[in-house]
Amino acid sequence: MTSRPEPAGYWCEVLAEGLVCGTGDSTRYVLSTYRTISPVLALRWLRSEALHIADRLDLNPLSSGWVYPSMLVASMPLPDCPAELRAWATDQAEEREARQHLKGGHPMFAKFLDTDCTYTLAVWPVGLPTDKGAPLAPEPICHRIGGLSHPLYVLAEDPWRWN
Numbered sequence: 001m002t003s004r005p006e007p008a009g010y011w012c013e014v015l016a017e018g019l020v021c022g023t024g025d026s027t028r029y030v031l032s033t034y035r036t037i038s039p040v041l042a043l044r045w046l047r048s049e050a051l052h053i054a055d056r057l058d059l060n061p062l063s064s065g066w067v068y069p070s071m072l073v074a075s076m077p078l079p080d081c082p083a084e085l086r087a088w089a090t091d092q093a094e095e096r097e098a099r100q101h102l103k104g105g106h107p108m109f110a111k112f113l114d115t116d117c118t119y120t121l122a123v124w125p126v127g128l129p130t131d132k133g134a135p136l137a138p139e140p141i142c143h144r145i146g147g148l149s150h151p152l153y154v155l156a157e158d159p160w161r162w163n
Contacts, residue, residue, distance in 0.1 A: 007105050007125030010042040011035050014049045018117035035126075039102035042123045046110075047089040053119055054085035081114035088112070 012034040020027050031053075034045045058080075088094065088110060098108050107124030 007102075007127055009035060009037045009126045010039060010102065010123050011126050012042050012045055012123040013120075014046075014053070015120040015122065016117050017120070018114075039099050039123075042102065043095055043098055046121045046123060047095070050085040050089040050110075050112075050121060054082040054089070057085075057114065058082040081112050081119070084112050085119070 014031040014033075015028055016031055017026060017028040019025070032049060034042070036042050036045070101108055102123060102125065105125050107122065110121045112119045112121075
């Protein structure tokens, strides 16, 4: 078995796919993206996004200030997307396996089904260009003008000083 070199970086996405109300069509939304150089950081970001989605769908009853112990009852054995997201985000053994899988240069996808939506947490390795003459990244383009570092705000002399 040949071992692949460790990738140069990782691209992460969180997607939601579901039916559009009243149309019968299905659409996909990119909820968030992230790029990093480390599989540890990629998985940490995915776990935080999984917890973020779970808390938006249904507050965690174990950490909510609104839920008292007398209110907790056994639920029916139905698929519970927020509970599955929380379980995935806190499973350390699965996280170690996923890290080794990513270091080997393989993509990872985790799908969670809800009643009206499917959430996909994805991360895949990205590499550097193979051509040594090709630039590593395009020159950055400034899309907005402003901020305190803009030349309009940077003056060589203090305009408020009276001579």
